[in-house]
Structure formats: C-alpha cells, structure tokens
Amino acid sequence: MSAREERADLHLHTTASDGRLSPAELVRLLAERGVSVAAVTDHDSTEGLDEAEREAARHPGLRLITGIEISADSPLDEGGDLHLLGYFFDRADAALQERLRAFREEREQRGERMVERLAHIGKPVEWERVLAIADGASVGRPHVAQAMVERGYIASVRGAFDGYLNDGGTAFVARPHISLEDAVQMIKHAGGAAVLAHPVYAKDYERLLPRLAEIGVVGFEAHYANFDAETRQRLLSLADRLGLLPCGGSDYHAFGAPGEQLPGSAGPPLSVVAELERLASAGRRG
Numbered sequence: 560m561s562a563r564e565e566r567a568d569l570h571l572h573t574t575a576s577d578g579r580l581s582p583a584e585l586v587r588l589l590a591e592r593g594v595s596v597a598a599v600t601d602h603d604s605t606e607g608l609d610e611a612e613r614e615a616a617r618h619p620g621l622r623l624i625t626g627i628e629i630s631a632d633s634p635l636d637e638g639g640d641l642h643l644l645g646y647f648f649d650r651a652d653a654a655l656q657e658r659l660r661a662f663r664e665e666r667e668q669r670g671e672r673m674v675e676r677l678a679h680i681g682k683p684v685e686w687e688r689v690l691a692i693a694d695g696a697s698v699g700r701p702h703v704a705q706a707m708v709e710r711g712y713i714a715s716v717r718g719a720f721d722g723y724l725n726d727g728g729t730a731f732v733a734r735p736h737i738s739l740e741d742a743v744q745m746i747k748h749a750g751g752a753a754v755l756a757h758p759v760y761a762k763d764y765e766r767l768l769p770r771l772a773e774i775g776v777v778g779f780e781a782h783y784a785n786f787d788a789e790t791r792q793r794l795l796s797l798a799d800r801l802g803l804l805p806c807g808g809s810d811y812h813a814f815g816a817p818g819e820q821l822p823g824s825a826g827p828p829l830s831v832v833a834e835l836e837r838l839a840s841a842g843r844r845g
C-alpha cells in the first residue's frame with residue numbers, strides 16, 4: 560500500500576457482536592490487506608479486543624486502537640437512532656464496563672421479545688438457536704435474522720431486517736433509550752473520543768451535525784465505504800466547515816453479501832487518527 564493510499568479503517572465488527580469473523584481472523588485479514596491502523600468497533604462490547612490485540616502483536620505492520628459502537632437517541636426533536644463510535648478509551652474503566660454489561664442484558668431481553676413476536680405471527684425460531692448463533696457474543700438482531708434464514712422464512716439477513724426486524728417490522732422491538740449526550744460522556748469519562756457513525760443515515764443529519772461539537776462529539780464518518788463520491792465530498796466539506804474530524808471505515812461484518820466492502824476499502828488518512836488520539840489525550844488531561 561503506497562503512502563498516498565495509506566488510510567485507517569476505524570469501523571469493523573467481529574463475532575464479539577454481529578460480525579462473522581473472530582477477532583483473530585479479522586486481524587489476519589487486515590494484515591493481509593495491508594491495513595496499518597484499525598479499530599474493532601463491536602456493538603456495546605469490548606470482549607473481542609484482547610483476542611484482537613494478541614493477534615495484532617504477531618503483525619508488526621498493524622496498529623490496533625481501542626474501539627466500540629454504541630446506539631443512542633438523536634438530540635433532535637424528531638428523534639431517531641444514532642450510532643456513536645468511541646476510540647482510545649480505557650476499556651478497563653469500571654463505570655464503562657458496568658454500563659456495557661447492562662446494555663448487553665437489555666439487548667438479550669430485546670432479542671427474546673423479538674423471538675416471541677415471531678412466534679405470534681407464525682414464524683417461530685428457537686431462542687436457544689439464537690444464543691448458539693451468537694456464540695457468547697452480545698446478542699443482536701442479526702442473530703435473530705440468521706435464525707430466520709436457517710428456518711427458511713426469508714432468503715437473507717437483510718430481508719429479515721427489511722420485513723420483520725427493522726422499525727415498523729412485525730417483530731420489531733425498540734431498543735432501550737440512551738441519549739447521545741450520555742453515550743458521549745460514557746466514552747469521554749473512560750478517556751476516549753466520540754465520533755458519529757454514518758451520519759447520512761440519521762434523520763435530518765445536516766441539522767444534526769452542527770450540534771455535535773456542543774455535545775462533545777469530535778468527528779463523524781465521511782470516509783465510509785457505502786457512501787458514494789458525492790456524499791463523501793459533501794461530508795468532507797461539512798467537517799471542514801464545522802471543525803470536526805472526517806473519520807470513517809468499511810463497517811465490515813463479513814456477511815458475504817454482494818458488494819460488501821472489504822477492510823481497508825475506506826477510511827481516513829492517518830493524520831486524522833493522530834488528531835483523534837490527541838483529542839482523546841487532551842480530554843483525559845481535562
């Protein structure tokens with residue numbers, strides 16, 4: 560990978576949440592693809608980071624930074640879900656881990672309620688099978704969706720989401736609420752920096768983005784694999800105007816879906832990672 564192309568991938572998932580590769584498998588793929596800086600950002604979990612770091616130690620050309628992805632409520636009046644990415648935090652922080660433990664319990668309860676709703680509409684799946692698919696990871700909708708695919712109710716995980724598990728679907732159950740402000744403070748109190756994921760998926764995002772800095776968010780994803788060139792350029796211009804960092808990554812899950820972008824296919828220049836680290840460090844110093 561040339562210096563011109565060298566970028567970080569700051570949005571990746573493993574079997575510690577809803578990805579299909581183990582942390583070690585993902586790290587090996589990152590190394591094979593020549594990614595030099597990466598962050599594993601599993602949903603509501605840091606459980607995969609130890610394994611990922613052990614494997615990364617075998618690949619001296621790869622630097623792994625601490626990451627996580629947390630769902631939160633939009634501060635705008637019309638509401639909506641947001642995804643917040645955290646970087647460079649202390650994953651041993653007791654308060655953070657207590658909140659994450661509670662989140663995982665709530666995710667499991669939500670999954671059970673979705674399974675109950677599926678049974679009520681004549682599409683039963685076994686909760687034990689959902690847990691087996693999750694294999695000890697934080698249980699989420701993708702695991703329920705995979706169980707539906709196995710039973711032949713739907714052809715794909717995406718189809719299960721679109722027809723049943725997304726907001727408005729017949730088996731949808733809303734997640735427990737946490738404000739964006741609270742999610743940001745969780746990350747900051749653990750010594751990290753907070754970044755908004757895939758902002759154009761948020762309701763009224765152009766009105767949302769100017770509010771991020773006052774909440775404590777330091778950047779948002781502009782270099783995101785599923786954004787076209789026009790969207791990326793628009794977001795880069797917004798980041799520059801608002802004084803926020805243009806972050807990003809592939810959001811790789813190893814789903815194997817047609818067109819899925821591989822690790823390293825998108826992400827910010829390494830200079831953005833350095834500034835992200837500086838801001839996290841400055842926040843720790845108060």
